[in-house]
Amino acid sequence: MWPYYPELLTTPVPRYTSYPTAAEFHDSVGEEQQRAGLQEVTAEEPLSLYIHIPYCREICWYCGCNTGAANRAQRLGNYLQRLSQEIDLVAEGLEGRGRVTRIAFGGGSPNTIAPEQFDELVGRLRSAFSVTSNAILSVEIDPRGFDAGFAAALARAGVSRASLGVQTFDPRVQAAIGRIQPPETIEHAVGLLRSSGVTSLNFDLMYGLPLQNEAALHGSLALSQQLGADRLAVFGYAHVPHLIPRQRRIDATALPGAPDRFQQAGQAHEWLTGQGWIPVGFDHFAGEHDPLAAAAREKRVRRNFQGFTDDPCDTLIGLGASAISRFAACLVQNERNSGRYGMKVGMAQLAGVRGIATPPREVMRSHFIEHLLCHGRAHLHYLPDRMRVRKVLQPFKERGLISWDHWELRLGPEALPYARSIAAALDPWRVASSVRFSSAV
Ligand code: SF4
Incomplete structure (x- = not known):
């Protein structure tokens, strides 16, 4: 240990x-620098796109993501319309330069949108940008509400990588974090993802959750392995209710103390590496046949906004509310608020409002x-x-x-x-x- x-x-x-880090961003960097960043992209430069869907069916109490409840179809439809406009604006800025080799859909939960909306979004991306024939598409999935219809849309789009929000299999811990999902829900989602063509499947797990102990953590690790995950990301829960008000619903007295958290992180590392998982960075683990394990062996692992990755692109273009782009000379974040994001894009402006020169x-x-x-x-x-x-x-x-x-x-x-x-x-x-x-x- x-x-x-x-x-x-x-x-x-x-x-x-x-x-x-994003904490250093300020509002003197924004649309102008974003436009300059797009202009600096060279003709054959590999590009990585990230598309943010800031909606979820249910909001988990611990979540620090920029997301809200997808309780009105109209709201979601409007957002997707603006996203589509932003795609066109960014593509105009690129003027055909750059070759898209990666497209990642995250959020929020991309599977809150309808399968047909996902088809349309992917179609829009493929027509607006020059997407290479072997581009890798990945998606974050909330297993709750994930169904055969959305799995079929993933297959049509050619999505080969997915990440499931699991966090814990322990029912007491699930109740304490406001995310109830029985193991059968995860198993069902895994089956659908495999049949849709997903070959690299990540489970997001957490330690340091309320009521979580070593036995509960071990149970989640073992079941994740049993269900055939190819990658595991094991994050420490950060309780910061002064910054994330939804976390006030979590009983702080049920949280493990610092020594227990440390113990749990060590326990996960020891058990997983003992089972043959390859550690990647400080909180990711890859099965030996997963591309991330190959990247680790070949010293190709990178770190970007999605964590440790085998994505080699230097230029990342974020699309959607709060998405961050990384250009050669700056980092730029889009407007976080979906309403204001929509207004900006609706006025044919790029959505960057804060960032930092690099x-x-x-x-x-x-x-x-x-x-x-x-x-x-x-x-x-x-x-x-x-x-x-x-x-x-x-x-x-x-x-x-x-x-x-x-x-x-x-x-x-x-x-x-x-x-x-x-x-x-x-x-x-x-x-x-x-x-x-x-x-x-
Ligand atoms: S489903 Fe994921 S993104 Fe949505 S609230 Fe829960 S943890 Fe956050």
């Missing part, structure tokens, strides 16, 4: 799905953080503040969690639960922004 040094985990740190020195820092989290090492020779970083990381070195080979920073075998905290030493924004993040493990 991993050694527990609580004194190294006291400062909340970001998850670093980007650097700089000059070469920040891109370099971003690569260091990404490399450290994905591959456990980073060459810091060209980092201007490397002396400061070395000093800040001394407590980690003294405990044997990291080592230095000249200016190469290396994570030790027991450093995984500390990886984000170690990466934060490379992040000059961290001191100013630390209070905005949740927890270190």
Whole structure:
């Protein structure tokens, strides 16, 4: 089991799905920079699209995503109409440049829309952008309400990867987080996804949930394996009701304490690796035949807004309310509020409203953080503040969690639960922004 040094985990740190993180975005970057980013895309550059559907049939109490209840068909229809307009606006900005090699649908729950609406959306994307014949399509699915009709739409679209929101199989824990879904619901969804042509299936799981103990976590891991998941993402639940009001419904007194959370993260890692799962980054696991395991073996894993991935694209284009795009010189986030997003797009404007410029020195820092989290090492020779970083990381070195080979920073075998905290030493924004993040493990 991993050694527990609580004194190294006291400062909340970001998850670093980007650097700089979204907490550093400001409103002096927006539509103009987004347009410039699109113009800088080169003719044959591989592009990754992310399409955000900010609606769910039911809202889970723990959820930190930008999503709302899909209780009115009209609302959903209007949103999709605006999304379609945004697709056209972005395609106009690209003027035929770029080759789309990945399309990911997330949310929210993309399966809140009707199968015909999904067909239409995919058709729109394929006609607006130059999508390569072997592009990989992936989708996030809420197993509740996932049916044969939507599975058939996935098959028509050629979706080969899916991620199921599972979180836990334990009925008591499910009740405590406001997400009831019996194992049969998951099993049914798995069967439908497999028959629709999904070859890489991820389960999102969580530890640190209310009433969750080691037995409950073990049960969820074992059942996920039994149901044939190809990948598992095991996230720590972050209880921040001051930032996410819907979490106020969760009984904070039922949450495991920090030492138990740490124990659960270690338990998941130990059990899964013992069963032959390949660890990827600090919270993903891949079956040995999954493409993510191959990427890990070949040191091709990247980190983007969706977590650890084998997507090699540098340029990511986010479509839909709150979606984030990554261009060579900036990160830009679309308007979060669906109503205001619709109004902006309705006026034929790109939807970017906040973001941050990423000059070469920040891109370099971003690569260091990404490399450290994905591959456990980073060459810091060209980092201007490397002396400061070395000093800040001394407590980690003294405990044997990291080592230095000249200016190469290396994570030790027991450093995984500390990886984000170690990466934060490379992040000059961290001191100013630390209070905005949740927890270190
Ligand atoms: S289904 Fe997923 S996105 Fe929707 S509220 Fe639940 S956790 Fe959030």
